[in-house]
Amino acid sequence: MNADSNAPSPTDATLTASRALLGIVARSVxxxxxxxTLPQFRVLVLLSNDGPTRLGSLAERIGALPSTFSRSVDRMVAGGWVERSLREDNRREILLDLTEDGRRLVDSVTERRRREIRTVLDALPADDQALVARAFDAFNRAAGEPTVDDLLTLGL
Structure with missing residues (x-):
């Protein structure tokens, strides 16, 4: 706390908000x-964001050995979340992409998260909502994008 007020410090307020957001993330996923699994969900999110991706590139991106990753992909294919195809210009390269079920799974988690955040924001007056948006925008610019390793820890 600041000595001259009852308001929490910016660090403490942000730490508390991060716990609230982490709770929203956990409930949404x-x-x-x-x-x-959490690592499989992260693969689905990456494919959702990036589109069709070479198996080897995706394995490298998440820090997995291609042979180990290939077994995980087998389970995602069997579950109907991911599909494999061969690149037309290089038939030795395997591309991975989301199936419709995989896309719906990622979209449903995102929509659930969006609804819960909206509920929290709706509890605030409009001026506070605008303040939160500006504060998060400034925080995001200062923090930058998290690394893949950071997000993989939580499967995000």
Whole structure:
């Protein structure tokens, strides 16, 4: 706390907000974890963001050995979340992409997260909502994008 007020310090306020956001993230992904593992969900998110990706590139990006990663991909293919195809210009390269079910899973988690954040923001007056948006925008610019390793820890 600041000595001259009862307001928490910026660090303490941000730490508390990060716990609230982590709770939202955990609740939003919980139902997905009934059908895929956290690392598998992260692969689905990467494919959702990047589109079709070479198996080897994706394995490298998440820090997995291609042979180990290939077994995980086998399970995602069998589960109907991911599909494999051969690159037309290089038939030795395997591309991975989301199936419709995989896309729906990622989209449902994102929408659940969006609804819960909206509920929290709706509890605030409009001026505070604008203040939160500006503060998060400034925080995001200062923090930069998290690394893949950072996000893989939580499967995000």
């Amino acid at each position: 919980a139902s997905a974890l009934e059908v895929v």
